[in-house]
Amino acid sequence: xxxxxxxxxxxxxxxxxxxxxxxxxxSGHNSLxxxxxxxxxxxxxxxxxxNNVPIDDSxxxxxxxxxKMPNASFSTLKIQPSEPxxxxxxxxxxxxxxxxxxxxEAFFGQGTRLTVV
Amino acid sequence: xxxxxxxxxxxFVQEKEAVTLDCTYDTSDQSYGLxxxxxxxxxxxxxxxYQGSYDEQNATEGRYSLNFQKARKSxxxxxxxSQLGDSAMYFCAMSPQxxxKLVFGQGTRLTINP
Numbered sequence: 001x002x003x004x005x006x007x008x009x010x011x012x013x014x015x016x017x018x019x020x021x022x023x024x025x026x027s028g029h030n031s032l033x034x035x036x037x038x039x040x041x042x043x044x045x046x047x048x049x050x051n052n053v054p055i056d057d058s059x060x061x062x063x064x065x066x067x068k069m070p071n072a073s074f075s076t077l078k079i080q081p082s083e084p085x086x087x088x089x090x091x092x093x094x095x096x097x098x099x100x101x102x103x104x105e106a107f108f109g110q111g112t113r114l115t116v117v
Numbered sequence: 118x119x120x121x122x123x124x125x126x127x128x129f130v131q132e133k134e135a136v137t138l139d140c141t142y143d144t145s146d147q148s149y150g151l152x153x154x155x156x157x158x159x160x161x162x163x164x165x166x167y168q169g170s171y172d173e174q175n176a177t178e179g180r181y182s183l184n185f186q187k188a189r190k191s192x193x194x195x196x197x198x199s200q201l202g203d204s205a206m207y208f209c210a211m212s213p214q215x216x217x218k219l220v221f222g223q224g225t226r227l228t229i230n231p
Contacts, residue, residue, distance in 0.1 A: 040220060043221040048217065050217065056218060091162060093162070106164070108161060
């Protein structure tokens with residue numbers, strides 16, 4: 001299995017521009033997560049989906065952030081307009097959640113390093 | 118709300134020694150999961166080990182073991198016979214009851230010296 005695939009790996013953009021981060025979860029996994037990692041705040045959960053439905057988006061910092069999961073094999077995180085304080089590493093992760101194994105590990109992608117100048 | 122505390126920002130250990138990374142958690146849930154992840158300098162997050170709150174035995178995975186003390190709400194990671202490749206950031210995380218999300222601690226940077 002190829003694991004969780006994120007693109008791009010690096011993104012440099014100017015303040016005010018729209019940024020779209022992409023994620024392909026592991027095939028068969030039904031939960032998908034977007035995390036943000038910064039030195040100051042550590043790893044923060046932004047949003048997670050179960051069976052393509054957003055379950056908890058309380059971590060989305062502002063309305064500038066939006067996430068979609070149109071199907072089981074693809075998700076996007078969009079920032080519009082971007083600001084310098086959005087600079088961080090954004091991770092996508094997926095896991096298999098079921099009734100028998102409610103707590104299973106999440107597998108992370110390589111991350112997207114976003115720099116907003 | 119759930120909270121994970123890792124009190125050791127950095128640790129330095131000689132190669133081949135055992136090392137314990139501390140993790141305490143705060144929750145009122147009865148059922149939850151505890152996880153450890155490793156983040157090397159390359160940046161990826163690597164799952165190491167999992168402990169369920171109802172598991173009576175401490176989890177083990179190769180050189181990794183989880184010292185789970187439920188009454189004290191601690192879930193320390195023990196690495197036996199440390200290797201240079203163990204140098205990395207280590208994160209403790211918890212999955213609350215009824216939710217699949219992970220709440221992470223601030224991490225401990227482990228450096229293994231030759």
